[in-house]
Amino acid sequence: MASLAALVQGGGQAATEGGHFEPFFPGLVVLLPLLGFLANGYLALQHARASADAVRGGSELDLGDAASRPATHTLPTWIGPGVMAVAFLITLVNFTRMLGAHLEEPVVIHYWTWIATGTFTVDAALQLDQLSMIMMMVITGVGTLIHVFSVGYMKEDPGYPRYFAYLNLFVFFMLVLVMGSSYALMFVGWEGVGLCSYLLIGYWFSDREKADAGKKAFIVNRIGDVGFLIAMFLLFKNFGSVDFVPVFHDAETLVYGGGLVTAITLFFFVGAIGKSAQMPLYVWLPDAMAGPTPVSALIHAATMVTAGVYLVARSSVLFALAPLSSAVVAGIGVLTALFAATIALKQNDIKKVLAYSTVSQLGYMFVGVGVGAYAAGVFHLMTHAFFKALLFMGSGAVIHSMHEAYHATHNHEDPQDMRNMGGLKAFMPITWVTMWIATLAIAGIWPFAGFFSKDEIIWYAGAWAGAENAPYPGLYTVYWILALAAAMLTAFYMTRMMVMTFHGANRTGDEESKHLHEAPAVMWVPLAILAVLSIFGGWINVPEALQSGWAGLGGVLPMSEWLHHWLEPITAQAHHVQEVNLGQYSYYAPFGGGEAMWAAISTVAAAIVVALSIRIVGGRTVVAVKDDTTELTGFAKVLYNKYYVDELYDRIIVQPIVRASRFCWKVIDAGIIDGAVNAVGWVSKGTGWVVSMFQTGTVNTYAFILTVGVLFVLGASLF
Amino acid sequence: MLSATFLFYLFAGLAIGGAIGVVMAKSPVGSLLFMVTALAAMAGTFVLLEAHFLAAIQIIVYAGAIMVLFLFVIMLLNLGHDYEKDLKGGAFAVVSFGVIGGIAGLRAQQLGATGMQDGPGGAAIDALIAEHGAVGAIATELYTTYVVPFEITGILLLVAIVGALVLAKREV
Amino acid sequence: MITEALVLSAILFVIGTFGVLVRRNAIIMFLCIELQLNAVNLSFVAFSRMFGIEGQIFVFFVMTVAAAEAAVGLAIIISIFRHYETVNVDSFNLLKW
Numbered sequence: 006m007a008s009l010a011a012l013v014q015g016g017g018q019a020a021t022e023g024g025h026f027e028p029f030f031p032g033l034v035v036l037l038p039l040l041g042f043l044a045n046g047y048l049a050l051q052h053a054r055a056s057a058d059a060v061r062g063g064s065e066l067d068l069g070d071a072a073s074r075p076a077t078h079t080l081p082t083w084i085g086p087g088v089m090a091v092a093f094l095i096t097l098v099n100f101t102r103m104l105g106a107h108l109e110e111p112v113v114i115h116y117w118t119w120i121a122t123g124t125f126t127v128d129a130a131l132q133l134d135q136l137s138m139i140m141m142m143v144i145t146g147v148g149t150l151i152h153v154f155s156v157g158y159m160k161e162d163p164g165y166p167r168y169f170a171y172l173n174l175f176v177f178f179m180l181v182l183v184m185g186s187s188y189a190l191m192f193v194g195w196e197g198v199g200l201c202s203y204l205l206i207g208y209w210f211s212d213r214e215k216a217d218a219g220k221k222a223f224i225v226n227r228i229g230d231v232g233f234l235i236a237m238f239l240l241f242k243n244f245g246s247v248d249f250v251p252v253f254h255d256a257e258t259l260v261y262g263g264g265l266v267t268a269i270t271l272f273f274f275v276g277a278i279g280k281s282a283q284m285p286l287y288v289w290l291p292d293a294m295a296g297p298t299p300v301s302a303l304i305h306a307a308t309m310v311t312a313g314v315y316l317v318a319r320s321s322v323l324f325a326l327a328p329l330s331s332a333v334v335a336g337i338g339v340l341t342a343l344f345a346a347t348i349a350l351k352q353n354d355i356k357k358v359l360a361y362s363t364v365s366q367l368g369y370m371f372v373g374v375g376v377g378a379y380a381a382g383v384f385h386l387m388t389h390a391f392f393k394a395l396l397f398m399g400s401g402a403v404i405h406s407m408h409e410a411y412h413a414t415h416n417h418e419d420p421q422d423m424r425n426m427g428g429l430k431a432f433m434p435i436t437w438v439t440m441w442i443a444t445l446a447i448a449g450i451w452p453f454a455g456f457f458s459k460d461e462i463i464w465y466a467g468a469w470a471g472a473e474n475a476p477y478p479g480l481y482t483v484y485w486i487l488a489l490a491a492a493m494l495t496a497f498y499m500t501r502m503m504v505m506t507f508h509g510a511n512r513t514g515d516e517e518s519k520h521l522h523e524a525p526a527v528m529w530v531p532l533a534i535l536a537v538l539s540i541f542g543g544w545i546n547v548p549e550a551l552q553s554g555w556a557g558l559g560g561v562l563p564m565s566e567w568l569h570h571w572l573e574p575i576t577a578q579a580h581h582v583q584e585v586n587l588g589q590y591s592y593y594a595p596f597g598g599g600e601a602m603w604a605a606i607s608t609v610a611a612a613i614v615v616a617l618s619i620r621i622v623g624g625r626t627v628v629a630v631k632d633d634t635t636e637l638t639g640f641a642k643v644l645y646n647k648y649y650v651d652e653l654y655d656r657i658i659v660q661p662i663v664r665a666s667r668f669c670w671k672v673i674d675a676g677i678i679d680g681a682v683n684a685v686g687w688v689s690k691g692t693g694w695v696v697s698m699f700q701t702g703t704v705n706t707y708a709f710i711l712t713v714g715v716l717f718v719l720g721a722s723l724f
Numbered sequence: 725m726l727s728a729t730f731l732f733y734l735f736a737g738l739a740i741g742g743a744i745g746v747v748m749a750k751s752p753v754g755s756l757l758f759m760v761t762a763l764a765a766m767a768g769t770f771v772l773l774e775a776h777f778l779a780a781i782q783i784i785v786y787a788g789a790i791m792v793l794f795l796f797v798i799m800l801l802n803l804g805h806d807y808e809k810d811l812k813g814g815a816f817a818v819v820s821f822g823v824i825g826g827i828a829g830l831r832a833q834q835l836g837a838t839g840m841q842d843g844p845g846g847a848a849i850d851a852l853i854a855e856h857g858a859v860g861a862i863a864t865e866l867y868t869t870y871v872v873p874f875e876i877t878g879i880l881l882l883v884a885i886v887g888a889l890v891l892a893k894r895e896v
Numbered sequence: 897m898i899t900e901a902l903v904l905s906a907i908l909f910v911i912g913t914f915g916v917l918v919r920r921n922a923i924i925m926f927l928c929i930e931l932q933l934n935a936v937n938l939s940f941v942a943f944s945r946m947f948g949i950e951g952q953i954f955v956f957f958v959m960t961v962a963a964a965e966a967a968v969g970l971a972i973i974i975s976i977f978r979h980y981e982t983v984n985v986d987s988f989n990l991l992k993w
Binding site: 861 | 897898899900901902903904906907908909910911912913914915918919921923924926927928930931934937938941942943944945946947948949950951952953955956957959960961962963964965966967968970971972973974975977978983
């Protein structure tokens with residue numbers, strides 16, 4: 006209770022005071038979503054009981070009519086987004102206060118000691134610094150918008166209160182993940198968001214396929230979690246602590262490029278691969294699209310999947326000490342970016358395109374943090390949260406509309422397949438505009454947000470390759486070229502998605518198209534807000550080189566490299582490590598040219614790709630699914646089937662495990678173990694049968710046996 | 725006067741013969757009569773072993789009372805004409821028991837031969853008999869050192885009487 | 897004579913045991929048990945020639961117990977006979993489940 010009071014009042018003592026930053030109820034930011042979860046969870050239970058009673062009574066709760074919805078259905082509308090909005094406001098206050106202060110050291114707010122065994126202690130403590138503040142802003146900000154959007158999207162779902170309970174719980178764990186002051190606490194959030202991801206992917210659990218998708222996500226994430234845990238153990242073994250502050254303080258005692266730090270970082274990266282859906286563990290994310298679309302926006306685009314990037318950025322010192330690990334991070338990132346982008350080229354499900362796009366963009370973030378541009382990685386994380394959440398919610402609005410159209414006409418076509426869409430801009434102009442903004446942002450067109458963040462990453466990859474003392478220059482050159490290629494692919498598949506969805510002739514059906522309509526305000530307002538952020542969000546971090554030129558609007562944008570300076574206290578140590586070990590290095594691209602030139606080249610190229618693909622895709626005749634008889638051949642078929650990776654995993658991992666399990670079941674369990682148990686029974690029974698032969702029931706037999714026994718005893722005494 | 729050794733072997737022969745008769749006789753009454761013979765012969769050996777009181781008790785209680793009890797039961801159950809051959813085991817059992825009996829006799833002989841043939845016991849008993857008489861020799865001990873077990877024996881008999889009544893009563 | 901008495905005791909005991917094991921008539925089995933008891937009594941008497949009067953006193957107790965046992969045992973035989981109309985122990989299979 007005391008700790009709860011302390012939590013509300015802003016915590017006990019701030020361990021390290023820096024500047025004049027005064028935290029403003031930071032505990033409340035975490036606590037509010039938890040309270041929201043409890044309240045909504047309670048309502049969900051009540052709601053479930055009421056629906057069960059209604060079904061038993063022969064009626065069904067009517068959710069289509071707003072007036073007749075029960076309180077358990079209407080209250081979450083206010084509780085769910087409400088707690089998020091308040092949490093966002095509190096975060097905003099903290100953010101503005103931190104803006105005013107010059108915080109050199111992170112503020113650790115200690116509440117109570119969570120684990121204390123021997124020399125190992127873990128405190129329940131929150132860490133407020135520039136990085137966690139950015140993450141909090143993204144999570145609560147974008148989270149609030151998605152919550153609001155969900156009100157419209159899910160309003161007729163029978164599990165409405167349960168949905169908001171899960172969503173609030175997810176935000177709670179996500180905040181624990183980014184605000185925890187130790188790897189242990191981060192792991193709590195890490196596992197918690199995994200749980201919520203599982204719950205929300207399998208939200209429509211009565212559908213076998215969707216429940217399986219949830220399980221897949223959960224199991225694949227476990228592989229990564231093992232890596233996280235091992236890394237944590239290694240940290241504890243070497244530093245005696247898993248708290249951020251002492252670990253990073255002592256980090257530089259590790260040998261640069263040594264085996265230990267490489268092992269720690271690689272294991273951490275294994276965790277990041279699982280959580281952030283990188284190769285080879287990305288397979289769960291496309292399947293995760295089985296969840297409700299706002300969930301995909303929140304968890305599988307904006308927040309949870311970026312936890313791996315946050316982990317690497319948070320551990321920047323360790324990764325800076327391990328150039329090999331950094332190279333692996335960037336390598337996996339760029340490969341994933343390219344690989345996922347190619348798969349996205351041939352997908353027809355609108356959400357699948359976005360899912361592979363997310364995997365691809367996450368790859369970019371890892372390229373950023375892998376080449377030592379930690380701020381750039383976090384920057385792309387932030388802008389990606391804006392435009393990808395927007396894209397997902399836009400697709401949600403489209404699916405919502407499509408679903409209602411098909412529902413009203415009792416058509417069982419797939420409302421998510423883009424072949425069934427086309428020409429939707431006439432019906433959904435706001436969605437169309439906002440999604441185009443996001444598409445241009447993700448394609449890297451100036452001056453949208455994605456341009457600044459993605460180009461920064463690509464530039465750093467190239468610059469790192471060209472830097473004099475940087476490690477593995479040849480490798481990074483390859484990375485840079487691949488990243489550029491993936492950027493072009495991004496522009497293409499996103500444009501293809503937009504054209505197939507919104508342009509050309511409508512393929513939904515004559516009767517069905519009458520039911521297509523624009524999303525309600527509760528859905529399009531969040532879209533509009535995110536659209537604004539997708540335009541201007543990148544302007545907070547205009548590179549110095551571009552500041553005075555055309556890209557910085559000739560110096561009009563005031564916040565030159567603001568995010569870099571903001572994150573300076575976090576990344577300073579990592580840059581210091583690089584400087585000490587690699588010396589001062591100068592940036593220039595492998596083929597010459599400065600940042601501005603390459604930025605111009607890439608944005609022009611992207612724009613050309615967009616324009617071309619509008620023509621190419623627009624020129625194609627797309628037919629609705631039911632009329633589609635095209636047989637894909639060659640590489641297109643491979644892409645359509647996602648390189649057969651799922652089939653490959655099925656063949657080399659799932660099937661052997663199934664077979665081994667079957668073997669364990671049939672042979673070891675049913676045969677040996679059960680056999681042993683049964684054998685014990687049979688042996689006892691047999692022995693009993695043999696012994697029962699002596700039990701004739703006649704006195705003489707017993708007397709004889711007794712006599713024999715006596716003779717034995719006497720015989721023993723005789724000798 | 726017949727020598728004690730001759731008498732002993734006579735009684736021993738009678739006892740063994742009676743015992744074999746008990747086992748082999750077909751009729752229960754026959755068995756019973758052989759048993760009386762064996763018990764009487766053993767009473768003789770008791771006398772030879774200077775246990776006069778016990779010899780008398782053997783005749784009165786065993787050969788008399790208990791055997792009559794058996795006889796009564798045989799009569800009561802009308803088993804007197806039961807000539808069915810109920811001996812099982814046959815030759816093998818006889819041979820094996822012959823061997824065991826031989827070993828047991830041998831062992832007993834070894835035990836007796838370990839000395840103390842004329843142990844202190846014999847002389848002490850002779851002295852007691854000389855002092856108190858055959859009955860007094862036992863009675864002195866029985867009513868002094870072993871008076872409590874003696875009394876408890878009385879209770880045991882009482883319980884046995886009650887138990888026998890209860891068991892044999894028609895309606896329990 | 898003590899030795900001979902002990903040998904006699906052993907022989908009588910073995911015959912009694914043999915009788916118990918081979919006969920099926922409950923009353924004769926009972927008699928054989930009495931025979932065993934008597935064989936033991938003989939041993940006691942013989943040993944009392946070695947160790948003193950206590951041996952005879954023990955015989956006295958054995959006889960008492962034998963009398964009590966005979967009374968109770970015969971009562972049991974009677975009650976069993978009422979039930980089975982026989983004293984052949986092969987018929988008594990109550991001890992068999």
